[in-house]
Amino acid sequence: MSFPSDVIEISDSDDDACPPPPTSSQFSQRSFSSDLVDLCSSDDELPAPGDPKFFRGLGQAKRKRSSLAAGSSKSSGGYIGESSDEEDQYESPKKITRRASSTSMKPTYGDASSEGEDEDSPPKKKKPNSSSVKAPRKPHKTGEEKAAAKALKQQEAAEKKAQKAAEKAAKAEEAAIDKEAKKEYKSANKLVNDKKSTLKDMEIIFPPVSTPALQKLRQAFGEEVGQYKMTVSVSGRQSVPGYDVFSWRRNVTAEYDPIKREWQPVEPHTKFEETYLVYMPSDELARCIRDEDGVKNVVRSVRAKYGRVQIFLMIDGLTAYLRRSGGIRYTKEQIERKLSALQMAEHTHLLYVDKIEDAVARLYDLSADLGIKPHKLIERSHLPFCSNTRQTTGANLADTWQKMIKQVHRMTESGAQGIVEVFPTANMLFEAYEAAHPAARDGMVADCMIKHRVDGVANPRKVNGALSKVVGTVMFGEDPLTLAYKANA
Incomplete structure (x- = not known):
C-alpha cells in the first residue's frame, strides 16, 4: 500500500476557515x-x-x-x-x-478544591457576620462601685471647675496688671509744668535743730509746704560737723529714657539730689571771714563729704549785723569782696535772708526748682519751640502765626510782631529759609525790628543774630536733638 508524500498545511490565522479533511x-x-x-x-x-x-x-x-x-x-x-x-x-x-x-x-467557580484552581494559593477566609458577633456582657456593678464611680465623676467635675476658675482669675489678674502698667506709663509721661505738683515727690532734710532760729524755720516751712504734701524731716546728726547743712531727697517712680525719649516706670526708690545748702548766721560768717580761708573751708568740707555737688550758702541777718556796733566788725564792702572771691573759687551760690519768712520762701523756691528740674530740661531739649503748652488760639490766621513765633525761647511779643511784619505767613518764612544759603539762614530774621521792651517802653532795635539763630534752628532745623535754647543770646 502506497502513502501520499504530501504534508497537510495548517493555517496559523484564526480568520481562515479550515478546509474539510480529505476523504x-x-x-x-x-x-x-x-x-x-x-x-x-x-x-x-x-x-x-x-x-x-x-x-x-x-x-x-x-x-x-x-x-x-x-x-x-x-x-x-x-x-x-x-x-x-x-x-x-x-x-x-x-x-x-x-x-x-x-x-x-476558563476560570472555574465553586469550591477551592475544584479542578483548575492553583493549589499553592492560600484559602480565602470568610468574614464573620457582624450581626452574629455578640458584645461581651458588662458585669453588674454593686452599690459601692456605683457610689465610687459617682464620687469620682464629681471630683473630676470639681477639679475641672476649679481649674477654669483659676484660669479665669489668672486672666483677670493679668488684665489688672496690664491696666495698672498702662496707667503708670500714662502718668509717668504726663507733661509737668507746675512746680507745686512736684513737691509731693520731694523731701527736705533739716540739720539737727540746735538754735531757736532753726526751730522756727522748720516749723514755718512745714506749715508752708504741708498743703503740697511735701515731706519735711530732721537729720539725726550733722553730716558735716560744725555746720548746718540742708539736703534734698527725691522719690523716684520713673526714669527718662533718652533713646526712646519717654519716661519709663521703675520700682519706687529714693535718690539724693546733688544740691546742698549751708545755713550760716551773720556772726558765724564774720568769724569765717576773719580766718583767711575760713569760708572756703566750709564749702570744701561739704564737697569732701558729698563730692562735686552744687552748694548754696544762706546768710541770715546780714542787714542787722551791719547795723550793730559791737562784736567783730566788717564793712559791707569787705564782706562782699570775700563772698565774691568764694563764688569765683568754689562756684557757690549766695542767698541773703533777714526774716523767717524770707528763709521759708527761699527754701520753697529751691525745693520747687529741684522738683521740676528734670521735666524742664527734657521740655527744653525735645520741645524747645513749645515751652508753654497752654496757648490759646489766635483771633485770626495772622494772630495765630504771631503766637507761634512767640513760642521761640526768649522771643518777646514785640519781636514776634516784627518778624510777622516781614514774613506775614509761615510759608513765606519757610521758602526764604529754603532759598537761602545754609550760612545765611542763621541771620534770616536778624534785621527785623523790635519796637518795644517787655514792659511796654519804646526801645526800637533789631533782632540780634543770636536770637535769629534760635528762630532758624526751631523753624528750619534738621537735627531734632539740637538744644535751641542754648543759643548765645
Missing part, C-alpha cells in the same frame, strides 16, 4: 511523510498518519476535552452542540488544539 479516496492517492507532529496535549501515542486509527484517536481526544468544558458551558446558559460522526472523525487538529487550550484557560 479516504484522496488519502489513497497521496503519500505522507514519515515525520510525526504532536498536535494534541494527550500523552497517548497516536498511530502513524494515514492509518484509520489516527483519525479515530483524534476524535476521541476531541470528545474527551469537549466533555470537560461541557459543565462550564452549561452553567453559563449554553451548551456545546453535537457534531456528526464525520465531523468528530475529521475535525481539524488545529481547531482541536485551540479548543483544548481555551477550555483549560
Whole structure:
C-alpha cells in the first residue's frame, strides 16, 4: 500500500476557515511523510498518519476535552452542540488544539478544591457576620462601685471647675496688671509744668535743730509746704560737723529714657539730689571771714563729704549785723569782696535772708526748682519751640502765626510782631529759609525790628543774630536733638 508524500498545511490565522479533511479516496492517492507532529496535549501515542486509527484517536481526544468544558458551558446558559460522526472523525487538529487550550484557560467557580484552581494559593477566609458577633456582657456593678464611680465623676467635675476658675482669675489678674502698667506709663509721661505738683515727690532734710532760729524755720516751712504734701524731716546728726547743712531727697517712680525719649516706670526708690545748702548766721560768717580761708573751708568740707555737688550758702541777718556796733566788725564792702572771691573759687551760690519768712520762701523756691528740674530740661531739649503748652488760639490766621513765633525761647511779643511784619505767613518764612544759603539762614530774621521792651517802653532795635539763630534752628532745623535754647543770646 502506497502513502501520499504530501504534508497537510495548517493555517496559523484564526480568520481562515479550515478546509474539510480529505476523504479516504484522496488519502489513497497521496503519500505522507514519515515525520510525526504532536498536535494534541494527550500523552497517548497516536498511530502513524494515514492509518484509520489516527483519525479515530483524534476524535476521541476531541470528545474527551469537549466533555470537560461541557459543565462550564452549561452553567453559563449554553451548551456545546453535537457534531456528526464525520465531523468528530475529521475535525481539524488545529481547531482541536485551540479548543483544548481555551477550555483549560476558563476560570472555574465553586469550591477551592475544584479542578483548575492553583493549589499553592492560600484559602480565602470568610468574614464573620457582624450581626452574629455578640458584645461581651458588662458585669453588674454593686452599690459601692456605683457610689465610687459617682464620687469620682464629681471630683473630676470639681477639679475641672476649679481649674477654669483659676484660669479665669489668672486672666483677670493679668488684665489688672496690664491696666495698672498702662496707667503708670500714662502718668509717668504726663507733661509737668507746675512746680507745686512736684513737691509731693520731694523731701527736705533739716540739720539737727540746735538754735531757736532753726526751730522756727522748720516749723514755718512745714506749715508752708504741708498743703503740697511735701515731706519735711530732721537729720539725726550733722553730716558735716560744725555746720548746718540742708539736703534734698527725691522719690523716684520713673526714669527718662533718652533713646526712646519717654519716661519709663521703675520700682519706687529714693535718690539724693546733688544740691546742698549751708545755713550760716551773720556772726558765724564774720568769724569765717576773719580766718583767711575760713569760708572756703566750709564749702570744701561739704564737697569732701558729698563730692562735686552744687552748694548754696544762706546768710541770715546780714542787714542787722551791719547795723550793730559791737562784736567783730566788717564793712559791707569787705564782706562782699570775700563772698565774691568764694563764688569765683568754689562756684557757690549766695542767698541773703533777714526774716523767717524770707528763709521759708527761699527754701520753697529751691525745693520747687529741684522738683521740676528734670521735666524742664527734657521740655527744653525735645520741645524747645513749645515751652508753654497752654496757648490759646489766635483771633485770626495772622494772630495765630504771631503766637507761634512767640513760642521761640526768649522771643518777646514785640519781636514776634516784627518778624510777622516781614514774613506775614509761615510759608513765606519757610521758602526764604529754603532759598537761602545754609550760612545765611542763621541771620534770616536778624534785621527785623523790635519796637518795644517787655514792659511796654519804646526801645526800637533789631533782632540780634543770636536770637535769629534760635528762630532758624526751631523753624528750619534738621537735627531734632539740637538744644535751641542754648543759643548765645
